[in-house]
Amino acid sequence: DGGITQSPKYLFRKEGQNVTLSCEQNLNHDAMYWYRQDPGQGLRLIYYSQIVNDFQKGDIAEGYSVSREKKESFPLTVTSAQKNPTAFYLCASSIDLGEFSRDTQYFGPGTRLTVL
């Protein structure tokens, strides 16, 4: 079965602790993304990566870090510098076809992070 997996589904952490959210895909997609969603809000882009060992900040990257050492994996670390980390985090992937691309994103099930 091809798809995107995120783990864990629910995560609880104490304030001041760093936490890493996992995202794995076996779709052989080049591009991967991390979004944050707050209650009643849309999705906001945190980071994205078009290719292995390269990633770019999105609209709300402060307090977050990522790595892309493998094509299949794009973990997100929520650091203690993130002022309000409690949210629903979504990972996605897509085929990067370059200019004039039809970028259709496939989303994982999400991780709900609660910082106590």
Next chain:
Amino acid sequence: LAKTTQPISMDSYEGQEVNITCSHNNIATNDYITWYQQFPSQGPRFIIQGYKTKVTNEVASLFIPADRKSSTLSLPRVSLSDTAVYYCLVGEPWAGNQFYFGTGTSLTVIP
């Protein structure tokens, strides 16, 4: 900035056709328009994508006027299971314009 604007919410009775319009006045020449559906506590799911005129698939149609400053998602004969949030998305993050999902349109289908 390719920011999108949609109605916050809509209600419809079962069996009716629903049209949701998205405004994207600053759409770039290269940008495609993509619509996603999201159920509570799940990741969004792709519905349909287009560049201009009309696109139809097994679940929806997408109408895009010649100036491409707006698009309309059309859901034929909605059922209760179509109750969800629908997002319009324009462009890609590396295209130079702001990549923005927006708050989406919450559709409630009434029996």
